[in-house]
Amino acid sequence: MIRYRLALALTLVCSAAQAQRLPDGVHPEHYTLALTPDLKAATFSGEETIDVTMDRPAKSITLNAAEIQFLDVSETPTGGTAPAQTAVITKDDSKEQAMFTFPQTLSGKVTLHIRYNGILNDKLRGFYLSKTPLRNYAVTQFEPTDARRAFPSFDEPALKATFDIALTVDANDTVISNTNIIEDKPSSVPKKHTLRFATTPKMSTYLVAFLVGDFQCSTGRVDDTPIRACSTPDKVKLTKFAVDAAEFSLHYYDNYFGIKYPMPKLDMVALPDFEAGAMENFGCLTYRETDLLVDEKSANIPAQKRVAEVVAHELSHQWFGDMVTMQWWDNLWLNEGFATWMEHKAAGAWHPEWNFPQDDATNLSDTLDYDAEGTTRPIRATVNTPDQINQMFDRISYEKAGAVIGMVENYLGEQAFRAGVHNYLQAHLYGNATAEDFWTAQTTNSHQPVDKIMQSFVENSGVPLVSLTQTQPGGVGASEVTFSLSQNAAISDRTANWSIPVCFKTADKPVCDVLTPQRKSLPVPANAPILFANAASKGYYRVTYTPQQYSAILAKVTTALTPAERINLIGDRWALMQSGSGDVGEFLDLALVLKQEPNAAVLAHVLDKVSDVHDLIATGADRARLESVIRTQFSPIYKAMGGPQRHEPYDHQEMRSTLFGILGWAKDPTVMSQARQMTNDLFTGKRSDDPGLIDAAVGLAAGTGDRDLYDSMMVAVQRAVVDPNLEEEILHTLAFFQDPALVKRTLEYVVSGQVRNQDSASILAVLLSQTETQDQAWKWVQEHWPAVKAQLTVNSGAHVVGALHNFCTVQRRDEVKSFFATHTVEASDTALTKSLQSIDDCIRLRAVQAPNLNRWLDTHASVGHPASVGQ
Numbered sequence: 001m002i003r004y005r006l007a008l009a010l011t012l013v014c015s016a017a018q019a020q021r022l023p024d025g026v027h028p029e030h031y032t033l034a035l036t037p038d039l040k041a042a043t044f045s046g047e048e049t050i051d052v053t054m055d056r057p058a059k060s061i062t063l064n065a066a067e068i069q070f071l072d073v074s075e076t077p078t079g080g081t082a083p084a085q086t087a088v089i090t091k092d093d094s095k096e097q098a099m100f101t102f103p104q105t106l107s108g109k110v111t112l113h114i115r116y117n118g119i120l121n122d123k124l125r126g127f128y129l130s131k132t133p134l135r136n137y138a139v140t141q142f143e144p145t146d147a148r149r150a151f152p153s154f155d156e157p158a159l160k161a162t163f164d165i166a167l168t169v170d171a172n173d174t175v176i177s178n179t180n181i182i183e184d185k186p187s188s189v190p191k192k193h194t195l196r197f198a199t200t201p202k203m204s205t206y207l208v209a210f211l212v213g214d215f216q217c218s219t220g221r222v223d224d225t226p227i228r229a230c231s232t233p234d235k236v237k238l239t240k241f242a243v244d245a246a247e248f249s250l251h252y253y254d255n256y257f258g259i260k261y262p263m264p265k266l267d268m269v270a271l272p273d274f275e276a277g278a279m280e281n282f283g284c285l286t287y288r289e290t291d292l293l294v295d296e297k298s299a300n301i302p303a304q305k306r307v308a309e310v311v312a313h314e315l316s317h318q319w320f321g322d323m324v325t326m327q328w329w330d331n332l333w334l335n336e337g338f339a340t341w342m343e344h345k346a347a348g349a350w351h352p353e354w355n356f357p358q359d360d361a362t363n364l365s366d367t368l369d370y371d372a373e374g375t376t377r378p379i380r381a382t383v384n385t386p387d388q389i390n391q392m393f394d395r396i397s398y399e400k401a402g403a404v405i406g407m408v409e410n411y412l413g414e415q416a417f418r419a420g421v422h423n424y425l426q427a428h429l430y431g432n433a434t435a436e437d438f439w440t441a442q443t444t445n446s447h448q449p450v451d452k453i454m455q456s457f458v459e460n461s462g463v464p465l466v467s468l469t470q471t472q473p474g475g476v477g478a479s480e481v482t483f484s485l486s487q488n489a490a491i492s493d494r495t496a497n498w499s500i501p502v503c504f505k506t507a508d509k510p511v512c513d514v515l516t517p518q519r520k521s522l523p524v525p526a527n528a529p530i531l532f533a534n535a536a537s538k539g540y541y542r543v544t545y546t547p548q549q550y551s552a553i554l555a556k557v558t559t560a561l562t563p564a565e566r567i568n569l570i571g572d573r574w575a576l577m578q579s580g581s582g583d584v585g586e587f588l589d590l591a592l593v594l595k596q597e598p599n600a601a602v603l604a605h606v607l608d609k610v611s612d613v614h615d616l617i618a619t620g621a622d623r624a625r626l627e628s629v630i631r632t633q634f635s636p637i638y639k640a641m642g643g644p645q646r647h648e649p650y651d652h653q654e655m656r657s658t659l660f661g662i663l664g665w666a667k668d669p670t671v672m673s674q675a676r677q678m679t680n681d682l683f684t685g686k687r688s689d690d691p692g693l694i695d696a697a698v699g700l701a702a703g704t705g706d707r708d709l710y711d712s713m714m715v716a717v718q719r720a721v722v723d724p725n726l727e728e729e730i731l732h733t734l735a736f737f738q739d740p741a742l743v744k745r746t747l748e749y750v751v752s753g754q755v756r757n758q759d760s761a762s763i764l765a766v767l768l769s770q771t772e773t774q775d776q777a778w779k780w781v782q783e784h785w786p787a788v789k790a791q792l793t794v795n796s797g798a799h800v801v802g803a804l805h806n807f808c809t810v811q812r813r814d815e816v817k818s819f820f821a822t823h824t825v826e827a828s829d830t831a832l833t834k835s836l837q838s839i840d841d842c843i844r845l846r847a848v849q850a851p852n853l854n855r856w857l858d859t860h861a862s863v864g865h866p867a868s869v870g871q
């Protein structure tokens, strides 16, 4: 699965919870499912048989079921002649389980027969309704624990089975499922037909899918696999790009893994209501519309990149996740870390000019920040309940695990790592595996200590800090402790048994050496131009240098370091400052050293941190003074760039867009009037000569926008339904309006029932996290809690709670704490803990750094009213 990109990631704290695992001893072998959904009544009926093998004789069988109304359950010995016997059904709703108890003891191979009814819910999980203004669709999302809402099942990833699926649907509708349709015949029910699908390979229940509606598709083919990208009929013209992306990625993976994609076809389907970004159901991938549909002719590169990444992510899961599945959800990282790392490998091979290495470096830096908070968790954590499992889908399982995998590949070399991956997959095909299986395969193949390295990163929580000191000539002392933002003001001395492959920059290729608790001094490579200890920005650790080492790096920062390494350095210095060991003035000095930075991603990363200085540290007049510094320093650079040129490189467009965005944010009058003009042109139908700036322009114009502009946006939202990207863009722009009357309108609109569940929480989250709107939004949310809560799904509630992390006062922290003590939100306890911790961290950061910022501004900001500067 890929998370929705606006979602705020959460972490997990293990609480004492009732174990909800199924009892052992019963193994499903094969399911036969026949479902008849009623899209108008929002219900469905099901007939199911499950062939199971019993390890030992027993009178009862327990499986998972939720929101299922059983009609009758019976069993027959498989292949035998004994009469059927009927079960007494005992449901345990709190465990989402049902127990079938039979008069006679069962043993060996048994076939269960189950007839039941279910509901097509509106909570975007299980078998649910997805709606457009024209009609309803019935679709599925089962990961992690919602197959049990569609069919009673042994709903755990290790309990794999084969599936025969059939659906009876309206004559004009079709069904897309994991395999091909093998039979299509009229039903005994008038005006309906029954579609039967080929038997699936052995697979986990959470990967089953069936999608009912009038979908239309574009088609392609690669390596003898037919590929389709499908949508509602009005959007099928936006599906071609995804087919191209899938053709490239599927062929890439067939080669990379050395194991051919096994399904008879590959379908990718965009769904109007979809909570996650996308889902890797075996052979039947589902997507949020904005993550699959794109107009190749008009979409900007970020929108195309997003689709390419998500397609590459879901396709890599067909191997990592679908063919070989984690044994249990505690090792979710095996699925998600791998797919997160792999998505840029494939998409980067397709479009090398899209600068994925810089994106990876920025992601790494942001993830290290996230992981340094006191509320973090290890990559592998104990989980038992659906609530706990849902909270595993966070930045740690995705980005941290992906970064650790990238670090290991960098250490071993591409070919050795790839051979280890192949061996691991081959050994567990159509089965399940654990973390130990993965690192043992890599260690056996490479004869390097991958097991020790990976174990230390999978089991220790947080971020290791490598502190360099100068020892005797030719050597460097490097100590390793766990870095933390949240323990006192200083870097923690928490020790963990880290084994870290530290890679030094040299004139040619990086030289890596493993730092362990027993080995704390490493030789410095002979031909290093500077001592930089995270070559290629692949290592999952922070580095501190001596003042002399840092000065030497700074002197050659744009010539000796790659863009990815510069992003890494920015992150290290920012983290050091945040932990209280550095001065915010020194960080801002680095930002000014990088002001002529030639790479857009590097500049974007450092300016992103400068805006954090503004939001988290600056108060009162210092905010305006910091804005004036930005205008004075960066406005000349923006002006010197000029307008767009024909055949402009992507990086150049990004640079202009970054500068435009930060100057608008700093209230630069020239940029603001350009933003208003571009927005006006957009709404009066004039073509822009700089489309790369439009998104930023509309957002900036909204910030100071009035009622007329707001009304235009509302009209545009209604009209934009034909282009999901545009619709989402405009919808989220509503959250940027700062006029209190308009903020109120947005809040009311979000809970009015006119905004899809999938979008309402993310708009609320923006309103709750922006410094300009958060106070008003928070007050309103408390006063209108029942209406807000009615919009929340199992995952989106945590996004709303997580958005409160941006407050920075004791009063707000106490309000948040006491409000949620009496107003509960599903699966959000860890989001709340994390928000409260972030607020505390911010209070401390501000207390330490605000005086330093004030001093720095005394020597760098022009004196006077901000409006008189930069005009």
Ligand SMILES: [Zn+2]
Binding pocket: 001, 002, 313, 317, 335, 336, 339
């Ligand atoms: Zn995924």
